[in-house]
Amino acid sequence: MKAYETVIGLEVHVELATKSKIFCGCTTQFGGDPNTHVCPVCSGMPGTLPVLNKQVVEFAMAAGLALNCSITQKCKFDRKNYFYPDLPKAYQISQLYLPICRDGGIEIETAAGKKTVRIHEIHMEEDAGKLVHDPWEDCTLVDYNRCGVPLIEIVSEPDMRSADEVIAYLEKLRLILQYLGVSDCKMQEGSLRADINLSIREVGAPEFGTRTEMKNMNSFKAIARAIEGERKRQIELLEYGRKVVQETRRWDDNKDTSFAMRSKEDAQDYRYFPEPDLPPIEISDEWLQTVKVRQPELRDEKMLRYEKEFDIPEYDALIITGSKHLADLFEETVALCGKPKEVSNWLMVETMRLLKEQEMEPEAISFTPAQLSALIKLVDGNKINRTVAKEVFEKIFKENVDPEEYVEKNGLGMVSDDGLLRSTIEQIIANSPQSVADYKSGKVKAMGFIVGQTMKEMKGKADPGMVNQIVKEMLDAL
Amino acid sequence: MRITEDTVKYVAALAKLTVSEEEQQKVATDLDRILDYIETMNGLDTDGVEPMSHVLPVKNVFREDIVTNQDNREQLLKNAPKQKDGCFAVPKTVE
Numbered sequence: 001m002k003a004y005e006t007v008i009g010l011e012v013h014v015e016l017a018t019k020s021k022i023f024c025g026c027t028t029q030f031g032g033d034p035n036t037h038v039c040p041v042c043s044g045m046p047g048t049l050p051v052l053n054k055q056v057v058e059f060a061m062a063a064g065l066a067l068n069c070s071i072t073q074k075c076k077f078d079r080k081n082y083f084y085p086d087l088p089k090a091y092q093i094s095q096l097y098l099p100i101c102r103d104g105g106i107e108i109e110t111a112a113g114k115k116t117v118r119i120h121e122i123h124m125e126e127d128a129g130k131l132v133h134d135p136w137e138d139c140t141l142v143d144y145n146r147c148g149v150p151l152i153e154i155v156s157e158p159d160m161r162s163a164d165e166v167i168a169y170l171e172k173l174r175l176i177l178q179y180l181g182v183s184d185c186k187m188q189e190g191s192l193r194a195d196i197n198l199s200i201r202e203v204g205a206p207e208f209g210t211r212t213e214m215k216n217m218n219s220f221k222a223i224a225r226a227i228e229g230e231r232k233r234q235i236e237l238l239e240y241g242r243k244v245v246q247e248t249r250r251w252d253d254n255k256d257t258s259f260a261m262r263s264k265e266d267a268q269d270y271r272y273f274p275e276p277d278l279p280p281i282e283i284s285d286e287w288l289q290t291v292k293v294r295q296p297e298l299r300d301e302k303m304l305r306y307e308k309e310f311d312i313p314e315y316d317a318l319i320i321t322g323s324k325h326l327a328d329l330f331e332e333t334v335a336l337c338g339k340p341k342e343v344s345n346w347l348m349v350e351t352m353r354l355l356k357e358q359e360m361e362p363e364a365i366s367f368t369p370a371q372l373s374a375l376i377k378l379v380d381g382n383k384i385n386r387t388v389a390k391e392v393f394e395k396i397f398k399e400n401v402d403p404e405e406y407v408e409k410n411g412l413g414m415v416s417d418d419g420l421l422r423s424t425i426e427q428i429i430a431n432s433p434q435s436v437a438d439y440k441s442g443k444v445k446a447m448g449f450i451v452g453q454t455m456k457e458m459k460g461k462a463d464p465g466m467v468n469q470i471v472k473e474m475l476d477a478l
Numbered sequence: 479m480r481i482t483e484d485t486v487k488y489v490a491a492l493a494k495l496t497v498s499e500e501e502q503q504k505v506a507t508d509l510d511r512i513l514d515y516i517e518t519m520n521g522l523d524t525d526g527v528e529p530m531s532h533v534l535p536v537k538n539v540f541r542e543d544i545v546t547n548q549d550n551r552e553q554l555l556k557n558a559p560k561q562k563d564g565c566f567a568v569p570k571t572v573e
Contacts, residue, residue, distance in 0.1 A: 018543045019543050019544065019545050020543050020544060020545045020546070024547065025541070025544060025545055025546030025547045026545070026547045027545045027547070033549075033551070033564055034551075034563065034564040034565045035551045035554055035555065035564055035565060035566075036549040036551050036564075037547075037549075038550070038551070038554055039547045039550060039554075043554060045557075051539060051540070051541045052539065052540050052541065053540070053541055053542075053543050054540035054541065054542060054543065055542075055543035056543075057540070076531045076532070081492075083494055084571070085566070085568045085571055098531075131571060132565070133570065134562065134567070137562070137567070138570055139560075139562070139567045139568065139569060139570055140567070140568050140569070140570050140571045141562055141563060141565035141566070141567055141568075142565050142566040142567075142568055143564075143565050144566075269492055271492060274531050274532070276532070276533075278539075279532050279534065279536040279537050279538070279539050280531050280532050280537050281537065281538060282537045282538055
């Protein structure tokens with residue numbers, strides 16, 4: 001077999017985190033009963049006119065600046081015409097001729113090293129409605145709640161060569177957008193959707209091969225599988241002397257394969273023209289400057305600051321800043337309790353363990369900085385020991401309990417009553433002649449058995465420092 | 479003629495319009511005349527004139543990001559020839 005190279009470019013649609021839609025005052029909230037977030041404007045009633053949401057322009061500018069693009073200060077919208085029931089106006093308001101951002105790029109890092117993925121453009125547009133097939137009546141049901149939710153489409157250059165690079169690019173993109181607050185980027189809810197343009201060529205070939213576009217992947221894993229599947233499919237075609245057809249394909253993750261949706265032959269002619277219902281946008285230098293100044297700290301800066309300001313290891317900083325939600329949680333908890341290392345430990349060990357166990361994303365963590373900070377204070381003030389703290393933490397994580405209340409109610413407070421501990425230990429020593437003999441013959445480890453029995457007897461609530469000290473003292477005195 | 483009958487058929491199909499055989503010739507002639515009319519502008523000297531993207535001297539018309547609309551489904555669906563489960567029901571579309 002010849003040596004092939006995979007060439008991949010991405011079109012990423014991102015739903016912006018505005019409260020209202022791009023051209024009307026309907027909510028953008030996800031879910032909701034069908035067609036309850038719809039008005040005459042977004043349902044395309046005759047005689048209505050769109051009015052642009054200013055926040056959309058600012059979010060698009062923020063994204064463009066963070067992705068090192070130049071901002072098109074004189075920009076406008078265009079009308080893309082097509083008939084499909086997900087679009088009640090029979091056209092989508094988008095940008096073709098003067099997209100708001102151009103010529104950017106971000107650096108990604110994979111096992112293969114660092115490289116820059118260039119960004120061709122970012123444009124603003126409106127999302128379409130949702131179609132659901134009704135199997136009972138053989139008709140299609142249309143829900144326009146999502147219709148008119150603002151999107152930016154980020155178009156990369158064909159600079160990626162592997163699934164690894166695509167995932168690295170998407171992860172970097174997602175973090176940047178989340179840190180900017182421009183989007184929540186939840187793939188499951190469709191607020192980040194990536195279309196993959198992929199072609200194959202022989203290594204060293206000067207021209208690109210014929211590409212296909214693949215849609216409908218709703219997780220990074222599905223994207224990686226789809227890339228691998230499409231790469232193999234195209235190589236197989238070429239190996240058998242057949243041609244790749246330029247077409248749009250739909251990935252079916254359950255069947256682990258893709259299906260042709262529409263081929264180039266019936267490719268659409270969208271008859272774009274300048275959108276007459278919206279006046280042009282002129283971004284002044286001052287406006288651009290205001291947005292620039294407002295740009296928040298992004299991941300790379302934050303990581304460096306964590307290492308310096310909080311003295312936590314690079315690896316911990318990497319993991320914590322790997323999710324905007326986790327980073328926010330970390331900083332807010334540190335602000336409350338002033339113990340960065342403790343907070344980092346709880347996030348890195350117990351939180352990670354529970355996330356894995358529950359198969360959850362960090363974004364879905366529901367406990368608050370106040371709860372974690374209260375727990376840390378309980379441990380710090382010797383109110384509970386670490387074993388109990390772990391149990392309480394699990395309750396906080398899973399059931400959102402108030403740590404102080406929970407400890408109080410369940411009598412989990414640490415026992416540091418000297419008299420009670422002494423009488424318990426005395427009893428245990430009396431019942432463990434073998435361990436005592438072992439200890440006396442120099443097997444210091446035997447002490448661990450006595451300590452363990454004591455903790456068990458005290459239901460894990462004893463102050464471990466005190467138990468250790470008393471056990472040793474009593475054994476040595478024998 | 480820049481607009482041929484084939485162009486008319488193509489554009490009509492894109493716009494989902496039915497143009498009869500007899501109409502096609504007439505539509506082609508009309509559209510061609512419209513282009514001729516617009517062509518007169520090519521006689522003007524536009525050196526140094528900035529391209530215009532909108533006919534009115536307005537720009538930056540925005541609304542603030544505030545939710546002002548509420549559920550209005552009942553009204554909305556009054557326009558639906560057919561509805562089901564709170565949705566518009568349309569002929570089956572398959573991608």
